[in-house]
Amino acid sequence: MNFLRRKIFKIFGYYSLALLLPIKFLYASSKKIVNRNLSEEQKEIMFNEGTERAFTSSLLSEKRKGTYHCANCGALLFDSTAKYDSGTGWPSFTEAVPGAFNTKVDYSFGMKRIEYHCANCGAHHGHVFADGPGKTGKRFCNNGLCLIFKPSQ
């Protein structure tokens, strides 16, 4: 049974990869690495749609006032007033700075999710869901490694 499941996954995995490759290629042209000091893990998340392991971000416990910026290009993305503890293991926000992100529909892992990218440099940051607690009703689920926190003075 397990073998069969693995086989099905393998076949579908390859198919979706083949379908996604041309899209990925087109998409990649709009992305640019600005920060040459990004770690391999940061590059994997930001430019290969990776995801950091849950509950690993040091920003989860960040409660100071300040602003969150793109770790690649430095663009302003979130204000600390929008941050909340969603319990998911990733830094979460109820709203982003207007115009900070572009979104696209992501069908990976058999789910339909809204993926968002830095509007300035194209780096992938996370997914936005419609179950947020604020008046926007949104939950921006952001990889902590993609963010730089700047505490207000």
Ligand SMILES: [Zn+2]
């Ligand atoms: Zn950026």
